[in-house]
Amino acid sequence: MLSGVCAALTFAIGCMVLVGWAAHIAWMTQVLPRSVAMRPLTAVSFVLGAVALALLLAGGRARVFGRALGVLSMLDGLGALVEYALGRDLHFDRLVFGRNMIESGGLYPGMMSLDAAVAFVLLGVALLASGPRRPHFVRDALAAAAGTIAGVVALGYAYGATSLYGVPPFAMALPTAIAICLLAIGIVLEDPQGGLLCMLVHGSVGGAMARRLVPVTILLPVALSLVLVILGPRDLKLGAALLVAALVIMFTTVVLWNASALERSEQSLRVERARLETIVTCAPHGIVFVDAVEGRVESNPAAQRMSGVPAVSNRADDLRVDLVRRPDGTPIPREEWPGERALRGESVSRLEARITRTDGTNLPVLMSATPVRGPADQITGAVMAFEDITVFKELERLRDEFASIVAHDLRNPISSILMNSELLLRQADGQDADAIEVRTAALERIRRAAARLGDMVKDLLDASRIDVDRLTLDRKPLPSRTTVEAIVDEVRPTLGQHPVKVATEGEPAPILADPVRFDQILTNLLENAAKYSPRDAPIDVKVAASADGVEVSVKDEGMGIAPDEVPRLFDRFYQAKRAREMRAGLGLGLYIVHGLVAAHGGRIWVDSEPAHGSTFHVWLPSAHAAERH
Amino acid sequence: MADLLLVDDDSDIADTLAEFLREEGHHVRIAANGEEGLRLLDVGYPDVVLLDVEMPVLDGPRMAHGMFLYDLGRERVPILFLSGVADLDRIAAHVGTPYYLPKPFSLDRLLHMLARALRERAAPTYPDEPRPPHARR
Numbered sequence: 131m132l133s134g135v136c137a138a139l140t141f142a143i144g145c146m147v148l149v150g151w152a153a154h155i156a157w158m159t160q161v162l163p164r165s166v167a168m169r170p171l172t173a174v175s176f177v178l179g180a181v182a183l184a185l186l187l188a189g190g191r192a193r194v195f196g197r198a199l200g201v202l203s204m205l206d207g208l209g210a211l212v213e214y215a216l217g218r219d220l221h222f223d224r225l226v227f228g229r230n231m232i233e234s235g236g237l238y239p240g241m242m243s244l245d246a247a248v249a250f251v252l253l254g255v256a257l258l259a260s261g262p263r264r265p266h267f268v269r270d271a272l273a274a275a276a277g278t279i280a281g282v283v284a285l286g287y288a289y290g291a292t293s294l295y296g297v298p299p300f301a302m303a304l305p306t307a308i309a310i311c312l313l314a315i316g317i318v319l320e321d322p323q324g325g326l327l328c329m330l331v332h333g334s335v336g337g338a339m340a341r342r343l344v345p346v347t348i349l350l351p352v353a354l355s356l357v358l359v360i361l362g363p364r365d366l367k368l369g370a371a372l373l374v375a376a377l378v379i380m381f382t383t384v385v386l387w388n389a390s391a392l393e394r395s396e397q398s399l400r401v402e403r404a405r406l407e408t409i410v411t412c413a414p415h416g417i418v419f420v421d422a423v424e425g426r427v428e429s430n431p432a433a434q435r436m437s438g439v440p441a442v443s444n445r446a447d448d449l450r451v452d453l454v455r456r457p458d459g460t461p462i463p464r465e466e467w468p469g470e471r472a473l474r475g476e477s478v479s480r481l482e483a484r485i486t487r488t489d490g491t492n493l494p495v496l497m498s499a500t501p502v503r504g505p506a507d508q509i510t511g512a513v514m515a516f517e518d519i520t521v522f523k524e525l526e527r528l529r530d531e532f533a534s535i536v537a538h539d540l541r542n543p544i545s546s547i548l549m550n551s552e553l554l555l556r557q558a559d560g561q562d563a564d565a566i567e568v569r570t571a572a573l574e575r576i577r578r579a580a581a582r583l584g585d586m587v588k589d590l591l592d593a594s595r596i597d598v599d600r601l602t603l604d605r606k607p608l609p610s611r612t613t614v615e616a617i618v619d620e621v622r623p624t625l626g627q628h629p630v631k632v633a634t635e636g637e638p639a640p641i642l643a644d645p646v647r648f649d650q651i652l653t654n655l656l657e658n659a660a661k662y663s664p665r666d667a668p669i670d671v672k673v674a675a676s677a678d679g680v681e682v683s684v685k686d687e688g689m690g691i692a693p694d695e696v697p698r699l700f701d702r703f704y705q706a707k708r709a710r711e712m713r714a715g716l717g718l719g720l721y722i723v724h725g726l727v728a729a730h731g732g733r734i735w736v737d738s739e740p741a742h743g744s745t746f747h748v749w750l751p752s753a754h755a756a757e758r759h
Numbered sequence: 760m761a762d763l764l765l766v767d768d769d770s771d772i773a774d775t776l777a778e779f780l781r782e783e784g785h786h787v788r789i790a791a792n793g794e795e796g797l798r799l800l801d802v803g804y805p806d807v808v809l810l811d812v813e814m815p816v817l818d819g820p821r822m823a824h825g826m827f828l829y830d831l832g833r834e835r836v837p838i839l840f841l842s843g844v845a846d847l848d849r850i851a852a853h854v855g856t857p858y859y860l861p862k863p864f865s866l867d868r869l870l871h872m873l874a875r876a877l878r879e880r881a882a883p884t885y886p887d888e889p890r891p892p893h894a895r896r
Contacts, residue, residue: 534845538813541843542769545863549775552866556782568778575771 136316144176204254210247277314336393347381416516472512543579596725607753636675663688793817855884
């Protein structure tokens, strides 16, 4: 924006001078009476330089043209340097504009002054060095050098110190000095993202400081010395002008240097802050900051998720009384509340607590709190962190449940073995028929108890393998109907009085299954059917062809399963009411069956109606379909 | 020689205990659950009820509670709890009987506890409404 204004003013000065030469108006070419005029070629160079800067500001492809014009604007200055090197005037102006125009417009200076030529070349190179991804210090240094040269000349004019701008005709004209200064400022301000003077437009601390101090460092010495010059003796002019120039350059440099240092430190602070904010925002832990001074509470997204409190709240109590309680649900007294303790200077580490959300659900958490201290070590607030320990609590509950179930169910067979062994020892010597009968019965009970223990251990092992997906299957194609029939025949003797029928529907394809595991699945379902239906009630097994697989179903005429128990039937350790009453085992049977079926890529489901029996369906992929996938 | 009522749904354990106690000269009746136990009580009150905790139909504590209904005199029969549940001491305290043996136990300890029950004949104190069945969570 400011850069554009500088370009426009430079453009206007260039145009004004050209108009002055064309229309023979001396003041337009030299501004001050009796001083040297700006050469027409110099004016053209300024117009080119201004347009170059405008194109650079436009960005994109225009930048290429901007740089090209920058080179053109430099040519006049280079030409002058060549003239000085050769020691003769090559009359470039006359070549371009003709003698007539030049001799009538103002006090024609002839060759460009040496300082102006140098400044022009510096500006041209600065224009070339502009643009993003180029080091700004090159551009800034070149433009600052050109601006300093022209600024000293301008000061010379202001103080009437002729030695600072040279003696006509080889002097820099006042409009030239002003235009060079403007162009230099415009170039330095060209890219708002970088560079020294760009800080002036930044909202940072450094920018604010520079904006306040730079005008003062420039205007104050100028104003003071103007007073000196006006009131003081004549020969003070040069000294005052030089002193002002030196002071302005020195102070401005110091101010800008400090401002840029400030800006750098602020920027690194900002980067640090952004990093911290990201950490706090992404953290899975709920983090809450309590501001003791303002009474404000700020929470990160995880804390909002956990507790339902708003991100920023003005009521510290929001978090205190209702929300966080002891694990047993009793409120935490105000003085023991971790946030309160942290505000007193204590650190609280991983205190177990319970968050009761606004919707009434509870969340077990570990709560930590640490005081936040200010520069004088005073406590300004507290940071609290909440860890969600739902998963650990659930694992703990499962572990306890597992331990109590296993301990309880193992005790009965162990009791049986112990008592019968004792009985055997007491009856060891008896030779009569009674004693022999007692011993035989005791041995049989020991065998049964040991077998029960063995089954339980096997079930536990299977269940834990299913838990961790470590089931290994040795799958091979099995003819479905004959395999089912063979298993039924094998299990039939253990099913008591239940008549078992096997029916076939359609042409069931061979299944791809582990024979041992398939036997386990079907045996478990058959034993369940026998266990939960009245004596003599029939059990119907059906093998049916199904799309891409085979469906094996086991139907009993037992008491059925209540609808609310069906969804949990395949859960670990879950036992339906009837099974609990019958103390039928660990509650792992259907969990294992479900896991085995799933490992085969199959499905299991149950149709049941209380008092009308249950039908368990197992669908397994056919060998054909399984090979395709 | 005492008259005993043994209530346990594990038939192997019930048979073993019955056999052993009969060898020791006691008269033993067996019930497979609390309901059956209450029915057998009506036939004749034993000297001691040996009672399991977890059973189908009617569990041990509920049967104990049932013994207190109607003031028939059943409430004066001492109860000896035999069970593998984890908090058997709490259940015995709840029913108010000082006699309980956690499974597994040795037959000697059973004889010892039974002798004590027969000697003291401490009837359970009146139990409150039993807690919900000791079902698995």
